[in-house]
Amino acid sequence: MTRGSEFDDFVRGSATRLLRTAVLLTGDRAAAEDLVQEMYERVYVHWRRISTGAPEAYARKTLANLAANRWRTKGRKPEVALADHHDRGAPDGSDAYAVRDQLLAALQELPPRQRAVIVLRFYEDLTEAQTAEALNCSIGTVKSQTSRGLDRLRLITEPALLEGLR
Numbered sequence: 001m002t003r004g005s006e007f008d009d010f011v012r013g014s015a016t017r018l019l020r021t022a023v024l025l026t027g028d029r030a031a032a033e034d035l036v037q038e039m040y041e042r043v044y045v046h047w048r049r050i051s052t053g054a055p056e057a058y059a060r061k062t063l064a065n066l067a068a069n070r071w072r073t074k075g076r077k078p079e080v081a082l083a084d085h086h087d088r089g090a091p092d093g094s095d096a097y098a099v100r101d102q103l104l105a106a107l108q109e110l111p112p113r114q115r116a117v118i119v120l121r122f123y124e125d126l127t128e129a130q131t132a133e134a135l136n137c138s139i140g141t142v143k144s145q146t147s148r149g150l151d152r153l154r155l156i157t158e159p160a161l162l163e164g165l166r
Contacts, residue, residue, distance in 0.1 A: 006047070006051055007043075007044055007047050007051075010043075010051070010055055010056075011040060014055075014056050014059060015036070017056075018036055018039070018056075018059055018060070018063060019032055019033065019036050020123075021060065021063060021119060021120075021123065021124060022035045022036050022039075022063055022067070023104075024104065024107060024115075024119045024123055025063060025064065025067040025112075025115060025116060025119055026067055026070075027104055027105070027107065027108040031070075035063060035066050035067060035070070036063070038066055039059055039062045039063050039066055040059075042062050042066075043055065043058060043059050043062060046058070057130070057133070057134060060120065060124065060126075060134050061133075061134040061135065061136065064116040064119075064120065064134060064135055065135075065136075067112060067115075067116065068112035068113065068116065102157060102158070103157070106153050106156050106157045107119070107153075109152065109156055110149050110152055110153070113135070113145055114145050114146075114148055114149035114152065115149070116135060117131060117135065117142055117145040117146050117149055118146065118149045118150070118153070120134055120135070121142070121146055128142045128143060128146075
């Protein structure tokens with residue numbers, strides 16, 4: 001199998017998951033698409049080295065770092081565009097869209113590192129060790145950022161929104 005076809009298979013298999021993660025990190029679908037494109041460019045450059053290991057872990061780490069770098073260089077919080085916003089309830093009659101939009105908006109209130117930790121730990125379901133590796137930090141940092149992030153989310157959201165994040 002050639003480098004290009006292996007990479008193409010990786011992109012096809014990971015694009016949806018990584019785009020969802022990027023949307024959670026940025027709060028904006030267009031910015032997330034740009035972030036994923038930039039991430040794939042960086043992954044491709046290093047494909048020979050990372051393809052034998054865990055390329056999706058490398059891609060998640062790259063996404064988190066790119067999102068934090070963009071936030072830092074802009075010098076302000078990203079705007080929350082809430083892509084694909086729905087004015088009516090979910091097809092099953094629940095308020096799933098409203099809950100999703102509230103959580104997405106609340107995530108944007110967190111500093112980039114806390115947001116990345118919360119997204120990787122609870123959305124991507126990574127362990128503390130995997131999150132620490134993805135963000136190139138210690139497990140203690142993951143624990144403290146998780147605690148601070150959840151505390152902040154509890155202050156700015158309805159308690160019922162965070163029931164699954166314990």
